[in-house]
Amino acid sequence: MNKRICAALSAVVFLCSSLCFTAGAENSGEAATEPQNGMTAIAENSNYIMLADMQTARFELYDRLSDRYIASNLTKEQTALDEIAKAKFKRALESQIIITYCDTSLKQEITLGSGTLKSGSEIKTVKAENGFNAEYTFTDIGISLTAEYRIDGEGLIATVRGSSVKETDKDRYLLVSAEILPYFGAAGADENGYIFVPDGCGALIYYNNGKTETEQYSQPVYGNDAAQMRETAPITEETVRLPVFGMKTGNSAFLAVIESGASSSRINANVSGVLNSYNSVCGSYVFRNSDLYLFGNSSSATTYRMYQEKIDTDSYYSVRYLTVTEEPFDYNAMSHTYRSYLEAKLGKNAQGKENGLFLEIYGAVQTQKTFLGLPYRAVTPLTTYSEVVCISDELKALGTDEIIIQYKNWESGNIRNKVPDKVRSAKKLGGGSGLKTMLKKLKASGTDIYLDLDFTHYTYSGYGYSTRFNSATLLSKTTAIQKKFLLSTLYEDEDAPWSYLLNLKSFKKAVNKYYNSAKQLEADFSLSSLGNDIYTDYFSDDSSRNITEKYFTDAAKTFSNGKGLITSGGNAYMLPFVDFISSAPVTSSGFDVEDETVPFYQLCLSGIKGMSTPPINQDGNPEKAFLKAVETGISPGYLLIKSDSYILKNTAYNNLYGTTFDGWKETAASHLLKWKEIRDKLGNGKIQAHKNINANVTYTLYENGAAVIVNYGDSAYTDENGNVTDAVSYTVFGG
Template identity: 25%
Template sequence: MSKIKKAVGYGCMAALLFFGIVPWVIGEQKPADGSERFHENKEDRAISYKINSYTSPETKHAQIAARKVPDGYKLAAQSERLELYMDNAMKSIMIKNRQSGYVWSSIPEEEGLQQERLNEEWHAALRSPFLVEYFDEQSMLQRGSYLSLESTTERVEQVPGGIKATYALQKLDVTFTMEVKLEDDALVVRLDDKDMAENGKAKLSSIQPLPFLGAVLKDEIPGYMLIPDGSGALIRFQETHPRYDQAYDGKVYGMDHAAEYSDLRSINEQPILMPVFGMVHGTGQNGFLGIIEDGKHTSRIIAYPSGVNTNYYWTSPKFVLRYAYYQPTSKNMGGFNTFQAERNHEDRQVRYIFHDGRDADYVGMAKTYRNYLKDLDILKPKSVSQENIPLHMELLGLEKEPGIIGNTMVNMTSFEEAEAMVNELMNQGVHNLSVVFRGWDEGGLNGNNPDKFPVAKELGGEKRLLELKKSLEEKGVPLFLFADYTSAYGKNDDFSPKADGIRTISNNVLSDTYYLWFDEESSSDLTVYFINPKLAAEMAKSDAERFDQMGIDALALGKTGSLLLSDHHPQNKMSRMQAAGEYEKLAGSLLGKMDHVGVYKPNDYLWKYSSQMFEMPLYSSQYMFSTDTVPFLQIALHGYVDYFAPSANFNANPQQYLLRMVEYGAYPSYKLTNEPSWKLKNTLSNDMFTSYFKDWKGEIASTYEKMNAVLKHVQDATIEQRNVLDYGVVEVVYSNGKKIIVNYRAKDISYENQTVPKMDFILAGGE
């Protein structure tokens, strides 16, 4: 797909999202009690503050009455904070919070079910302890539940902290076990792969355990669901809403393009970097955070808003066991539909951590996830405190331009010019820089990968690169060389696409072709293959030795941090779980030789290896059913690792983007070139349409000065509270007592005897 086509498509999608979302979001959110603090600015409540790219104020609600545990349920286990109840056949469970008395149930209340006009399928599903998808004898995907599949509970046995049930799906001749147990403030649900038996012709495609835990009918309970879309998003419970066409189906760590068909560059979705989801029953009253622990690499987060099939809001993990695919049998694309013969052999486990009181909201969930990662030694306190915040400066050196006969190289930034650019910014007051240099080798940015050497002579060669590295090091500026261990551009560095490239589930070599011109027929420029993760880890280990010998101590990983693919090569199959393990080895071997490893949009399994995180999402995908965007990701990370926003010089509204970066505690980033951007018009980097350093240096210095004035005081602190005081006015409270108040409005507002200017922010609180 051409970049022009993509731009038009994205523009249309943005327009559809905006005009589709606005009519439903406006008026459906009730104003918070705190909104009266800004009554003098009611006329300023523009529509832009109420769309789902922002967060709405919370409304105080009366205490939600707890459900009663029916007489037919028996106590199966208890911990210090929770009690677990089950019916006789473990078709449903209840969890009681011993401190608050609140009760969570895996099935909705019977009164609501009776009132709803449900078809037979959903009548059975809402009363089921699980939902399954399976392939029948004709390879057609079907759905079923406990009742519809004529299931029985063969056995219920006691296990430490809980119970384990064996279910027999008589209609499919399938059995599997589900274990539920308590661990302090958490419910752990586990499906062991070894206990699963498929004896009939039908084969399982997916399982959703306890899908209706905490399900809510329309807005009978105030609250929302949390989904890990980009920075994070909420789906609030509403009485009136559109009739949505589909639910949220979030693929954890993105789509597996080796198993699921898609255009690799046509999907305009924010990434899912964390396997989490959540539910709140009354903000500040009751909630839970779900964390997928095992089986996460082939899992999805499902969230149904009211209006899709039923009037219930519900969310759950969906564990994928098999994929459907099309198997070609001839070159003219003849073939047949089939499915993965061998299921993904992985255990599956999800942990539900329950909240009450002040922590029962998305902020409390993010703090819980932060503590969870700390306990696993994934997040660690920063070893060095800095006086000023960093600014990410990404430079493009060499790029290739295809011609009628061969390629020519376009020199955009030499090593000498890079040093001059850094010096100029530092002289203008940018005190702390982090520099990534892309296109530093002789093949340019889109040249010879996985071969990365030698250093491009056009840019000054290896000697000048090392001089640049030393000069920046003396200024306290790390120089990251960009490296990609995922993409391969044909046969080079002994890479063979057929032998070393990732194979799809239909045993084809996975590839993607980038087109320079308007349509595919005009000019096919670059075919990209994908490196087997095990080979990638070996390459990185070898490269680390060579970089170490050169004196390079910082690398920045591109697609390797976020693109996770399985490999279906007949002689070397690899699951996504195994691929993630290889990428961990890869990052570990680099970090063993490097002082810094930066990663672009890293999935959470690479967070422990990431010295800095680049292009972290500040928005959600803004689906129709999402009502709010929230900084769940940033609340979890702030104070433990430096994370940078996507490039500010490619944002359509610089002032609002500045406010979003400050509010989310994200540091600024810019993609820059020493030469004018028009020189890239005939290259695959023609999307860098505004990268000319001379055009941006003043704006960069000004933005940095504004952001550094407030963020430098909280860069090592954690985010402890985030209060939306009214539409377009946000207070962020840090662990050191500092508060940042961001005013998106077009008029000044008052805050604790201070004035927050329009479209601006202030620092308050603390010593």
């Protein structure tokens, strides 16, 4: 099969328009005079008017409620005043779309359309119901695509479909990706405000923060592709869990939601002073995947980038822009806008499980042992079925009456690192009768347990699934290998076996077969891996993560049918199906360009889905980790086993080292009792507002009027009313 191979170069081409507006307010979001110079009303409803110049495809969204305009891109008059931007970046500011393409002649070429579109690019617009379509043609490279711009009662929707892409010179030029409305609502250097990005739990990038020498923000939605080959351990970063971004400019704000194509999208943000004088944020959509490969021997190897032959024409990118109407138009107001959006989309599924002490418990693992000098793989029990009940009973005896358990490696398939094909209780954990007894006793005591299943990761062949024939493949059609890395060197642990990702066709088969086996089991389930990472399986020439997302959500829909379901990490595509999210993000990556971490994830989902922190006992400072649960109102989480964890030292499961229940029992119970006392004062648990008072002190306000101040610092904090919050502690007001 042919694959397009380019040197690791890609060229960026800017689609530019001749523009006709003068300054200012239409991009800042401030109140504006009526548009002029060719702008006409294309569509309107009770909330919005769309005005457009059909010659250039430039448009403005007028919000009747706020009496403000937001423009699709800047005008020539505005870019002429930009003293930082060079000519090509001024053309970019005037663009509705920026595409990246590959030149297969192995040369880097950058083509810039002129403001009059006489350089070979062309725009054709056609009115449509509630908006218009714009076809963008890059004549010199034979690439065209169509954007659909629409309004409805909720805001603006911009859509680009894979089926609209045309490539007339594919032997040389291939479309790779496109930024859609890269300067929608862009804010100048004289504006005050910030960009919101969903990095981890959320982060703010202040306008004009002066961080022009640091790398600007660009992250894939739902994280890097899990199938990518890595030679060293990946850098620890938080994952984008929600497909949203926004801007606050003065007394106005908008929030954008990627409604389709999020799994193949990135979120990009830039501050003024880097390429131009504007602060901006947008989404970009990857039409054609690529990967780097080495050719030649180690001394003279050449790096090449391989591209997909075809694009996924069934998928599309669609982003909705919602104007924020609630004062003070900050990230809290953005979160309320998104929460309302989610509640409308989720309907009856917008009410998840209440929070309690969350325990991630491992049943058994497979370790390497020897007998008479011969190595063999043995099942090593860590927490038997009866011991899970004991853990619950012991914690309840200490007063912790609300417990949620995610039980991992409880069945033979996952314990042996194979793909599970049907319910197989583990004999060393208590067998079939022990499993049923555990479920019965926990239900009677009020403890919620979710049996975790992993249908994506496996190490060994078995139960009808082979690492050779059933694993996901890379773009080169070689098997996607998952390596383990040493913490000490970050290089591959050559003593550890490789693991694999199940290909999507086998994934679907395994899920359906297992569910049919498990229907009669009176249990709720956990699909932790499906909400944590996502990968591309190149089983066809037009594969994409959008396709994988569909397989994952179908699996979640199947297992949530009449049963409770939880996941880990909390990627947004799992929200319609789960009751609870374990290890929800509680911090950001802290990239240099970012200025502030905010709990946007919890602001949006509090009262909608139950959530827990990442394991507190795996944090270097458990007390400060517990304060994250206090600040964000979510369950404190623990990773536990009943046996002595020393047996796992120097094994592939050294991440479980130091998690023995007996060593953490008192702390876990103490944390839950404190947290429960707080939670009982928080009403429905919905967060109304949050504020970072300073670098170490936060303030969280709930809908019922209760408030919590958390002090992460090493000295006491005194508020303006004289209330003192001790170091590494918290204070609750009201409720």
